[in-house]
Amino acid sequence: MLFLILSILCSVTVGVIFxxxxxxxxxxxQIIAFNYIAALVLCYFTFSPDLTIVHKDAPWNIYAxxxxxxxxxxxxxxxxxxxxxxxxTDAAQRLSLFIPILAxxxxxKEEFNSYKVIGLVIGFIALLFILRKQMQNEQNKxxxxxxxxxxxxVIDILFKQIALYTTLPYTTSLFIVFSIALAISLLIVxxxxxxxxxxxxxxxxxxxxxxxxxxxxxxxxxxxxxxxFAENPSTVFAGMNMGVIVLxxxxxxxxxxxxxxxxxxxxxLLALISIVFIxxxxx
Numbered sequence: 001m002l003f004l005i006l007s008i009l010c011s012v013t014v015g016v017i018f019x020x021x022x023x024x025x026x027x028x029x030q031i032i033a034f035n036y037i038a039a040l041v042l043c044y045f046t047f048s049p050d051l052t053i054v055h056k057d058a059p060w061n062i063y064a065x066x067x068x069x070x071x072x073x074x075x076x077x078x079x080x081x082x083x084x085x086x087x088x089t090d091a092a093q094r095l096s097l098f099i100p101i102l103a104x105x106x107x108x109k110e111e112f113n114s115y116k117v118i119g120l121v122i123g124f125i126a127l128l129f130i131l132r133k134q135m136q137n138e139q140n141k142x143x144x145x146x147x148x149x150x151x152x153x154v155i156d157i158l159f160k161q162i163a164l165y166t167t168l169p170y171t172t173s174l175f176i177v178f179s180i181a182l183a184i185s186l187l188i189v190x191x192x193x194x195x196x197x198x199x200x201x202x203x204x205x206x207x208x209x210x211x212x213x214x215x216x217x218x219x220x221x222x223x224x225x226x227x228x229f230a231e232n233p234s235t236v237f238a239g240m241n242m243g244v245i246v247l248x249x250x251x252x253x254x255x256x257x258x259x260x261x262x263x264x265x266x267x268x269l270l271a272l273i274s275i276v277f278i279x280x281x282x283x
Contacts, residue, residue: 003228004236007221008243010214012251015086017210018078019256027204028078029192032071033185034208035215040178042216047171054172059165063173066158067180071188073151080144084131085258090248091130091271092145094241098123099153100160101278112281119277122270129267174219238279242272 021031043049080089098120105112127149131142162173192198225236249268252258260268 001228003221003225004239004243007218007225007240008247010218010221011240011244012086012090012247013214014211014218015077015081015090015248016251016255017207017214018081019086021078021207022082024203024207026207027192027198027201028075029185029188029198030200030204031078031208031211032074033182033189034205035074035212036071036178036182036185038209038212039216040175040182042213042220043171043175043178046216046220047169047175049169049172049175051172051175053168054176058168058173058176059162062158062161063176063180066155066162066177068184069151069155069158070177070181071185073148073155076144076147076151079141080148083141084145085252086256087249087252087258087260087268088130088145088264089148090252091245091268092127092149093152094245095123095127095130095271095274096149096151096153096156097241097275097278099150100156103157115277115281119274119281122277123274126267126270126274129263129270132261132263132267238275241275245271245275 018028018031021028077089077093080092101116101120131145162177163170165173193200222236222240225240229235245268253260
């Protein structure tokens with residue numbers, strides 16, 4: 001249970017760091033790039049990936065797709081936290097689990113029971129309620145959490161495809177994906193520096209390193225939690241998603257004074273209920 005709690009704390013902390021960077025006028029593009037440098041270093045020394053066994057038959061198209069999507073979706077995550085807050089962004093990210101579930105039904109023809117169908121319906125209603133803007137908030141940028149919802153959902157599908165490729169260890173594939181994401185991030189940074197004249201800053205390095213540490217910690221502890229609960233993976237699945245929504249909501253409401261309407265709060269409760277139904281469908 002400790003690994004699961006640590007994974008939840010790391011996930012929410014990433015959002016908190018991005019929220020804090022607003023006060024220091026930090027550059028999100030540079031933060032993302034330095035985040036992947038830190039994550040790569042930690043990945044290399046923690047998992048010791050064997051790159052000599054990587055060959056041309058590896059799923060390079062999937063690696064490339066995830067590597068390109070990760071920094072782009074990360075940018076949307078930052079903008080979503082900036083304009084919509086941690087509460088709605090964390091909820092949108094966690095509700096993105098419905099996209100791979102729908103893909104399993106529509107693309108991979110997985111059979112659905114009534115619990116899973118009810119969970120999906122409640123989940124989509126929850127998303128609409130969570131993202132419903134307050135009338136007085138003219139700067140409500142709902143497109144950002146929607147991009148987070150879709151982006152992380154697609155990434156989840158692609159990561160599941162990598163997990164099916166058993167010739168390479170999952171941690172080696174993760175290192176390759178991080179490397180591609182770093183390369184894409186650096187290209188964006190160089191464009192930003194050369195054409196938009198934004199200079200490198202030490203604060204972006206520090207924020208990026210912090211994000212990378214907690215981002216990697218989230219993955220590391222999540223994998224360890226799955227090993228600890230090998231006989232009951234749904235416990236990890238439910239605990240992670242519900243834990244992030246609850247803790248993210250508490251942090252957003254009490255530390256950053258984010259405002260939620262009654263409809264938004266109902267949406268958060270429905271999100272938790274929908275996850276319960278999804279987990280129940282696994283039994």
